[in-house]
Amino acid sequence: MMSVRVKKKKEASKDEHDGVKVSNGLAPIEEGRAAKGASEEDSEEEFYDVERSDIAQEVPANDSGNSDLAPNSDSQEPFVPWKEELECLVRGGVPMALRGELWQAFVGVRTRRVEGYYQDLLDQKTNTSIGEKVDASNKPLGLAPEKWKGQIEKDLPRTFPGHPALDEDGRNALRRLLTAYARHNPSVGYCQAMNFFAGLLLLLMPEENAFWTLMGIIDDYFDGYYSEEMIESQVDQLVLEELVRERFPKLVNHLDYLGVQIAWVTGPWFLSIFVNMLPWESVLRMWDVLLFEGNRVMLFRTALALMELYGPALVTTKDAGDAVTLLQSLSGSTFDSSQLVLTASMGYQAVNELKLQELRKKHRPAVLAVMEERNKGLRVWRDSKGLASKLYSFKHEPGSLSEKLSAEKAGRMLTNGDAYLLEPESTDFEGYMSSQMVDAEVDTVPNLKEQVSWLKVELCKLLEEKRSAILRAEELETALMEMVKQDNRRALSAKVEQLEEEVSQLRQALSDKQEQEHVMLQVLMRVEQEQKVTEDARIFAEQDAAAQRYASHMLEEKYEEAMASLAEMEKRAVMAETMLEATLQYQSSQVKAQQSPCPSPRTPRADNISPSVNQELPQDAPLWKKGLLSRPFGLGWRDKNKGKPTNLEDSNDGKPLNEGPQYTTTPPKDANELLVPDK
Numbered sequence: 001m002m003s004v005r006v007k008k009k010k011e012a013s014k015d016e017h018d019g020v021k022v023s024n025g026l027a028p029i030e031e032g033r034a035a036k037g038a039s040e041e042d043s044e045e046e047f048y049d050v051e052r053s054d055i056a057q058e059v060p061a062n063d064s065g066n067s068d069l070a071p072n073s074d075s076q077e078p079f080v081p082w083k084e085e086l087e088c089l090v091r092g093g094v095p096m097a098l099r100g101e102l103w104q105a106f107v108g109v110r111t112r113r114v115e116g117y118y119q120d121l122l123d124q125k126t127n128t129s130i131g132e133k134v135d136a137s138n139k140p141l142g143l144a145p146e147k148w149k150g151q152i153e154k155d156l157p158r159t160f161p162g163h164p165a166l167d168e169d170g171r172n173a174l175r176r177l178l179t180a181y182a183r184h185n186p187s188v189g190y191c192q193a194m195n196f197f198a199g200l201l202l203l204l205m206p207e208e209n210a211f212w213t214l215m216g217i218i219d220d221y222f223d224g225y226y227s228e229e230m231i232e233s234q235v236d237q238l239v240l241e242e243l244v245r246e247r248f249p250k251l252v253n254h255l256d257y258l259g260v261q262i263a264w265v266t267g268p269w270f271l272s273i274f275v276n277m278l279p280w281e282s283v284l285r286m287w288d289v290l291l292f293e294g295n296r297v298m299l300f301r302t303a304l305a306l307m308e309l310y311g312p313a314l315v316t317t318k319d320a321g322d323a324v325t326l327l328q329s330l331s332g333s334t335f336d337s338s339q340l341v342l343t344a345s346m347g348y349q350a351v352n353e354l355k356l357q358e359l360r361k362k363h364r365p366a367v368l369a370v371m372e373e374r375n376k377g378l379r380v381w382r383d384s385k386g387l388a389s390k391l392y393s394f395k396h397e398p399g400s401l402s403e404k405l406s407a408e409k410a411g412r413m414l415t416n417g418d419a420y421l422l423e424p425e426s427t428d429f430e431g432y433m434s435s436q437m438v439d440a441e442v443d444t445v446p447n448l449k450e451q452v453s454w455l456k457v458e459l460c461k462l463l464e465e466k467r468s469a470i471l472r473a474e475e476l477e478t479a480l481m482e483m484v485k486q487d488n489r490r491a492l493s494a495k496v497e498q499l500e501e502e503v504s505q506l507r508q509a510l511s512d513k514q515e516q517e518h519v520m521l522q523v524l525m526r527v528e529q530e531q532k533v534t535e536d537a538r539i540f541a542e543q544d545a546a547a548q549r550y551a552s553h554m555l556e557e558k559y560e561e562a563m564a565s566l567a568e569m570e571k572r573a574v575m576a577e578t579m580l581e582a583t584l585q586y587q588s589s590q591v592k593a594q595q596s597p598c599p600s601p602r603t604p605r606a607d608n609i610s611p612s613v614n615q616e617l618p619q620d621a622p623l624w625k626k627g628l629l630s631r632p633f634g635l636g637w638r639d640k641n642k643g644k645p646t647n648l649e650d651s652n653d654g655k656p657l658n659e660g661p662q663y664t665t666t667p668p669k670d671a672n673e674l675l676v677p678d679k
Helices: 002-012 042-069 083-092 096-107 115-124 129-136 148-155 168-184 196-202 206-223 231-247 250-256 265-270 280-293 297-314 321-334 337-349 353-396 398-416 425-595 606-626
Strands: none
Touching: 042 337, 083 129, 083 280, 083 337, 096 206, 096 280, 096 337, 115 129, 115 168, 115 206, 168 196, 196 206, 206 280, 231 250, 231 265, 231 297, 231 353, 250 297, 265 297, 265 321, 265 425, 280 297, 280 337, 297 321, 297 337, 297 353, 321 425, 353 425
């Protein structure tokens, strides 16, 4: 898929260079074999052998895919069923061990590679034909002075200082890589930030593969970005500004109010491809998606994601310098690379290559017009500078100019054959200067308006450069302060981690205390409820006890009343029995008195009297029945004298009755019992 993308770009310019030679497979991965010889370690050779075997397995599939897609390569890229899955995996993060090989595959190093070309560039043996063979759009390689060498030497120590991989050998490899690309593409040569690109690639892959990867990135991905005019970079800044104005109008209005241009911050982002602008993990994750997609869409998406993340903070700034510094510092602390890539990839899917191409077509004419106007102003400025240099040279070296004028006049005189005396030098100089001034005025009068407009543009540029210089000075001051504090950062970071751990422990303890307090409150509430229930039960029990005491007291009173009434009734019963006994004794005495007069011969015997007495006794039976002796309670006189015989004669003169029948009076056992005579 990646090789097809590279082949399409080459077939577009196939008519200009027909002799393109493409190798079918990556050469054996040898990092600096020409310079280092056999000094490589065995571990590195084993690592590269593993990579070589992995690449060899991928080659047949890619070759078959390319052979099938050759007829339709001009129309569009082939449909790959696993492309969406691969895209999700790339957005999720490429493993660090495979990042170098995958970047080479994304850029299409296997298709770009030309055997021996890199070494020819280093040996300075390349000529125009070789240069045209690789890239016909580049200018022919000549013997022009390589002005970029000094800048490369200055930037080498600044590239990832202190990194163990960029020691003396690493810097030599970086120097060779940058030199080879500057000779390969003289129209670009060397630009600042290319040293970081090359250094990053050298950390992930061998030297020659890093060269072909760098060539693919700058020549294809960022074509026109690093040229002298930087047209594509300016066009992309205008496109990004329109996208930001469309999606974040409130933020743009605030920045316009502060006088901040978005390009002041986003320009370095795009030119450096976010290297040294974001944390390394975020840079690598962004590069993964950028190289996989094969265009600059991820640049715009990442910039929009950063605006979305830090836009609310920018709205609170009060000054242009504060806004720029805050955005730079916040973007430099974007350590959550997953959130950044997810926001950029999923939140801005509408920003695609088709839309960007339309916006570029819209803004490119304006950039070209400004460039043309600037070129015209530059020509006018150069003409005026030439006239000023002539005046300056006459002021400081008048003899040389007068000698030149006299020599020219003498030559004209000798040529025309005229013989006349030479005029004074002053007269010749005045005439020459007047003629030069007239010619200059005639040439410059039509261009005065253009010169004024160009001067205005230059003044605006100078003002912008002054602002940027002030901001840069502030940044350098901040960087200096950070460098001063850099020695204590590790201790501070360790202390911060310790404090964070203590804070987490304190928070955990606080949460435990709060949980315990909550449990205690629940227990106290439960106890309070139980206490309330117990208090209610106690009050109810006291009320019940009081009611029972009152009922017991009432029962005692009723019992005393009943006992009093019972005693009174017993008294009445005793009185009644006493009266009954007296009555019975009286009756019995009367009966005895009637039955026992003085005996006479006419008096019937006791045997004759007994039946009558026995007949009269039943008549007295109802008296026993109607008496009160039938009560079951009380002790009467009968109970006391029970079992004692009663003689009727005792009541009479105290004499025993030996004659006649004797009767014993006993209390009846029931109401119907009568007196039974004793025999």
